[in-house]
Each structure stands twice: as C-alpha cells, then as structure tokens.
C-alpha cells in the first residue's frame with residue numbers, strides 16, 4: 001500500500017503487455033502519460049530509475065479495461081445505479097474508462113440541455129474517466145451535431161421498444177435521416193438490433209420459465225434488425241455503424257460480408273452471451289434476463305468463433321442494473337422483470353475464466369476489452385494500449401488467482417447479478433488512472449476520474 005494515491009514515476013514487471021506480447025519491461029510515466037518504455041535485458045529486474053516505481057513482479061501489466069457500454073442511470077434513476085457506485089465498481093474491476101449510455105437516466109442524453117444536466121450530476125463523482133453516448137430518438141435530429149461538438153462519441157438508437165418511455169425507438173426512415181445528419185463527423189451510430197415480432201410472445205407460456213422469455217425474443221428479431229443495418233450501412237457508405245450486444249450468431253455471416261466489403265461496421269458482444277447458458281437458469285431466476293436474450297451453447301461457441309475470426313471486435317459489459325423490486329429474482333416472472341445484467345466489476349475475470357480454457361491469450365483479451373472499445377470511442381490515440389504518449393491507464397492483475405463472487409465484494413449499488421456464487425479466475429490487484437495509483441487490493445484513493453467532453 002506504499003504508493004496508493006501517489007502519482008507513480010513508473011511501473012516495472014516481468015509480464016508487461018507491449019506490442020501484443022507479455023515481456024519484462026519498465027514503463028516510465030510523467031504528467032499522467034507514458035513517456036518511456038524500457039525493455040529489460042535478460043536477468044535485469046527493473047530499469048535504473050529513481051522515484052515511485054511500482055513493481056508488479058510476475059503479475060500482468062496491461063492497459064486499463066475500456067468499457068464503452070455502461071448504463072449509469074443518473075440522474076433520474078439513481079436508485080438503480082449512479083456515477084459514484086458504477087465507477088467505483090469499475091475501478092475495482094480494472095476499468096479506467098467508461099462510456100455512459102444515453103438512456104435509463106432521466107432525462108436521457110438526447111439534447112444539449114439534457115447532456116448539461118447529466119454532466120452536472122456526474123461532476124466530482126467518477127472514479128474512472130467517463131465519456132458519453134448521445135441518443136437518437138424521433139424528432140431530435142437537430143440536436144445531433146451540437147452533441148457531437150460537445151464531445152459525445154456517437155449515438156445509440158433502438159429499433160424496438162427500449163423499455164423506458166422517455167427513449168422511444170426509431171424506424172428505418174428516421175435512422176436514414178440520422179445517418180445523413182452525422183455524415184462526415186466521424187461519430188458512430190450504435191444500434192440495439194432487435195425489431196418487433198408481433199407474433200413471438202405466447203400469452204399461454206409460463207412466464208416463470210426462462211424458455212418462455214427466450215421464445216418471445218427469437219434470433220429472427222436480431223437478424224431482421226441487422227438486415228436493416230446492413231441496408232443502411234451500405235447506403236451511407238462511410239458513416240460508422242456499430243452493433244451493440246450481439247447475441248445471435250446467425251447474424252455473423254451478414255456482418256462478416258459487410259466488413260469484407262469494406263464498410264465501417266463494428267460489433268460488440270458481452271460477457272453474459274459468452275459465458276452463461278440457458279440450461280443453468282432455473283424458474284424465476286430473473287437476474288439472467290437481458291435483451292436480446294442469452295441463447296444456447298452452440299450459439300455461444302459460434303460467438304467465440306466470431307471473436308476469433310474478427311467479425312466481433314470487442315467485449316463490453318452492457319452493465320444495466322435496476323432495483324431489487326424491478327428485478328426480483330424468485331418473485332417476479334421473466335416477462336415483467338427488468339431486462340439487464342449487472343457485471344461491470346467482473347468483466348475481466350468472467351472473460352478470462354472462459355477465454356483461457358478456449359485457448360485465447362492475454363494480448364487477445366486486451367485487444368477485445370481495451371484497444372477495440374477505445375477505437376470505437378475515437379480515443380485510440382491516447383487509450384487502450386501501452387505506448388509512448390498514451391495515458392498511463394493500467395491494470396495489474398493475477399491471471400492465476402481464483403475467487404468467488406459474493407455479495408459483500410460487489411460494489412454496484414444493487415448487488416443482484418447472475419455471477420453471484422460463481423468462481424472466477426483472474427484477480428485485479430491494482431488500477432492506475434493517468435499515472436496515479438487509485439485502487440489497490442480493495443482500497444481506493446481520491447476520486448480522480450475526468451469527464452471526457454469538450
């Protein structure tokens with residue numbers, strides 16, 4: 001605990017992630033930036049340096065996790081989550097930057113005035129750096145350019161009911177107009193890709209069973225929406241489009257072809273689609289409910305293959321909590337319960353636990369969880385890698401250590417999570433934000449997160 005709260009002059013270790021490999025090295029830091037990287041010669045422990053040098057030993061030293069999909073819900077639904085609790089949980093999980101989603105806060109981030117309200121309520125509460133998505137809803141086209149100028153990274157839209165009244169979904173015409181409006185700005189349009197299926201819900205199905213919910217949101221709903229994105233992406237050529245939380249592997253061929261044809265499409269998936277299975281979901285276990293839903297094992301294997309082939313670019317949390325009464329495991333049924341999974345604190349170990357056994361290495365994991373999300377957010381020149389002139393945003397973790405997710409270690413405001421009781425591999429030991437050691441072994445220093453806005 002020698003350095004907690006201190007601005008470090010450097011970090012040394014035997015497994016520092018540089019240029020896609022873990023090697024012995026020392027990273028020198030000044031004014032929050034990486035200023036020098038010294039690769040160790042054989043037998044050397046640390047480069048000859050003065051000052052506060054954190055020795056990571058055999059632990060992994062890699063770029064801080066970048067989570068571009070988090071619902072913080074403040075202001076307006078602060079009882080669901082908040083800037084303080086979400087970013088504190090994130091920091092303990094090795095995350096150094098979060099991008100906040102535009103919806104579930106009231107007001108949603110759909111106008112400049114609404115963004116100002118959000119910024120005001122985020123002030124001095126963030127343990128990590130925090131950027132913002134804007135939202136595209138019917139009628140807010142004139143707000144898009146002002147929001148871009150203020151620094152939102154792009155916009156999220158829904159092609160189906162979002163679950164909250166103040167963030168209505170858009171139709172193909174409205175998406176078309178939005179893409180026209182943001183042309184030439186480098187902002188990205190992110191799609192919740194499901195369309196309505198009037199005939200999918202079966203009113204006679206038992207709502208306490210997961211299978212009833214799963215049957216009400218079939219692959220075809222995602223597939224239909226992604227076909228629409230395919231049309232629009234091809235029409236608008238150079239405008240960046242992004243698929244959030246891909247669940248169905250059936251869409252991978254369409255997305256693969258779009259990429260192959262050179263269109264600027266990116267795709268994310270989430271820890272729950274990659275690691276949880278319908279077979280383990282008992283009746284009334286609504287903590288597993290999310291939209292689109294968690295599908296079967298064969299689908300899951302194909303998603304991992306999508307990551308391997310590069311059709312899926314990144315893994316982000318889609319942390320979307322709510323209060324116990326809305327989520328209510330064991331009481332409410334699947335059709336009524338809030339759809340959203342809480343996991344922002346545990347993304348790294350959840351993914352590592354599976355990725356390692358599937359033969360993926362740590363540099364690949366870092367690309368999925370740091371480099372690619374930073375690129376999506378337009379920050380790939382300062383975040384997501386350990387290189388000279390990049391922010392010294394760093395996570396140090398033990399890739400061998402296992403731990404159980406128990407309620408007392410969960411730092412989210414509401415502690416319901418499907419990962420409770422699970423044993424995960426990979427423990428975050430310390431997190432460094434712009435050169436300052438802000439988290440170490442369960443202890444936090446001062447709040448030092450920045451709002452990433454103009």
Ligand SMILES: [Zn+2]
Nearest residue numbers: 071101318320
């Ligand atoms: Zn989401």
